[in-house]
Amino acid sequence: MSEPAEFLGAFAQALAGMSLYGDGHPARERAIDTAYQGLLDLQAKHAHPLFTFLGDEVIFGRLPLREMREWGWSSRLAEAGIQRLEFADHVTRDDFEVFLEDVLSRLTVDGIDTAEARQLRPTAIKFGAVGVRGGGEALAEEATLPTATITFSLGEEAETIRWLHDEVQQRESLPLAEAEAVVRSLSVAMHGDRQMILPLLQLKQFDQYTTTHSLNVSVLSMALAEYLGMAPADVRAFGVAGLLHDLGKVRIPIDVLTKPGKLTPDERVLMNRHPVEGARLILASEEDLDLAAVVAYEHHIMLNGLGYPQMRYRRSCHEASNLVHVCDVYDALRTRRPYRDAWPVAQVLPYIEGRAGLEFDPQYVQAFIAMMRKWEAQVAVIGDERAPLPASVAAAVAAAPPAAFPPEVRPESH
Numbered sequence: 001m002s003e004p005a006e007f008l009g010a011f012a013q014a015l016a017g018m019s020l021y022g023d024g025h026p027a028r029e030r031a032i033d034t035a036y037q038g039l040l041d042l043q044a045k046h047a048h049p050l051f052t053f054l055g056d057e058v059i060f061g062r063l064p065l066r067e068m069r070e071w072g073w074s075s076r077l078a079e080a081g082i083q084r085l086e087f088a089d090h091v092t093r094d095d096f097e098v099f100l101e102d103v104l105s106r107l108t109v110d111g112i113d114t115a116e117a118r119q120l121r122p123t124a125i126k127f128g129a130v131g132v133r134g135g136g137e138a139l140a141e142e143a144t145l146p147t148a149t150i151t152f153s154l155g156e157e158a159e160t161i162r163w164l165h166d167e168v169q170q171r172e173s174l175p176l177a178e179a180e181a182v183v184r185s186l187s188v189a190m191h192g193d194r195q196m197i198l199p200l201l202q203l204k205q206f207d208q209y210t211t212t213h214s215l216n217v218s219v220l221s222m223a224l225a226e227y228l229g230m231a232p233a234d235v236r237a238f239g240v241a242g243l244l245h246d247l248g249k250v251r252i253p254i255d256v257l258t259k260p261g262k263l264t265p266d267e268r269v270l271m272n273r274h275p276v277e278g279a280r281l282i283l284a285s286e287e288d289l290d291l292a293a294v295v296a297y298e299h300h301i302m303l304n305g306l307g308y309p310q311m312r313y314r315r316s317c318h319e320a321s322n323l324v325h326v327c328d329v330y331d332a333l334r335t336r337r338p339y340r341d342a343w344p345v346a347q348v349l350p351y352i353e354g355r356a357g358l359e360f361d362p363q364y365v366q367a368f369i370a371m372m373r374k375w376e377a378q379v380a381v382i383g384d385e386r387a388p389l390p391a392s393v394a395a396a397v398a399a400a401p402p403a404a405f406p407p408e409v410r411p412e413s414h
């Protein structure tokens with residue numbers, strides 16, 4: 001068993017021991033000692049361990065702890081408002097005990113009275129809810145010691161997606177576990193601070209567009225789903241759908257994808273097949289991913305029935321497709337493509353707003369714009385390598401004067 005898993009096991013044992021035995025009982029003290037030792041052992045390797053409890057899953061740092069998948073405490077902790085748990089340097093045994101008592105009081109309905117203990121002193125342990133939905137509970141404020149904010153670059157995630165696209169291209173099979181791990185990791189990056197963060201990758205090379213775009217659409221789709229109050233499992237299903245919406249592009253030659261000029265009719269036909277190809281690839285690999293397959297199929301179909309693939313008869317698209325469609329166009333327009341410049345963010349939102357009811361479902365347009373206005377300051381524009389770019393870059397982009405676009409030029413979203 002890995003150290004993080006061992007620590008969690010001892011942590012749960014300590015909570016169980018403390019609910020059974022009163023202060024000073026040797027069994028209680030032993031259970032606390034063991035868990036504290038587990039923490040020290042863990043910190044010998046990971047100075048600032050960070051756990052996230054997302055429903056039935058446990059994320060350590062940014063990776064899921066697969067061995068803890070069936071660990072019932074994860075959802076109990078999450079339900080009790082402890083979705084995130086972070087340890088700073090030098091946690092003392094006393095700090096640790098105060099922390100355990102506090103956790104226990106949150107877990108038990110008419111719990112042990114720890115009011116006295118809780119007023120005690122700051123500890124080097126932070127925990128609390130993640131996300132900003134419903135003005136939810138902020139992280140516990142006990143901590144005065146500085147704890148590291150997560151710094152992320154999404155370099156590993158981008159690497160995983162490049163690998164995943166290669167796998168699909170060569171073997172026609174989709175490594176679902178890795179796709180889901182990337183989505184979890186994005187979800188953790190988004191909730192890594194007290195406020196929601198929208199980590200959006202900046203495109204460096206045209207040939208990497210599908211990778212950065214997939215990650216961005218995943219982040220935006222999850223953010224919008226969360227903003228709309230969806231349950232965590234649904235939020236992540238939307239994240240997977242966003243991540244895989246352009247999977248069919250693995251079938252398109254790179255020189256067509258990165259062509260600076262207008263596509264020939266043949267190339268256009270090839271390009272317009274990516275939704276069908278994507279849906280087919282997803283369904284062939286994973287029956288469980290029907291939502292992602294539907295989204296891949298429908299993400300270029302407009303509300304008014306135009307777009308592609310052409311429908312034989314008019315019907316509504318899935319809600320998830322409508323939601324991803326808005327996020328897709330937003331990210332496509334704010335990115336520089338071989339055939340046009342990036343649009344300033346200040347111009348993208350009015351464009352999307354103007355197409356509500358034609359191309360986009362108005363309810364998602366409205367929600368998307370409200371969300372971007374609310375979380376504007378929390379957009380982190382980052383590179384896909386180690387060094388994150390400062391968030392001020394995003395502000396500079398937003399403040400740039402809008403470029404002029406001849407009205408007859410419909411901005412290709414691809």
Ligand SMILES: [Fe+2]
Nearest residue numbers: 245246299414
């Ligand atoms: Fe697409």
Ligand SMILES: [Fe+2]
Nearest residue numbers: 213245246328
């Ligand atoms: Fe796309």
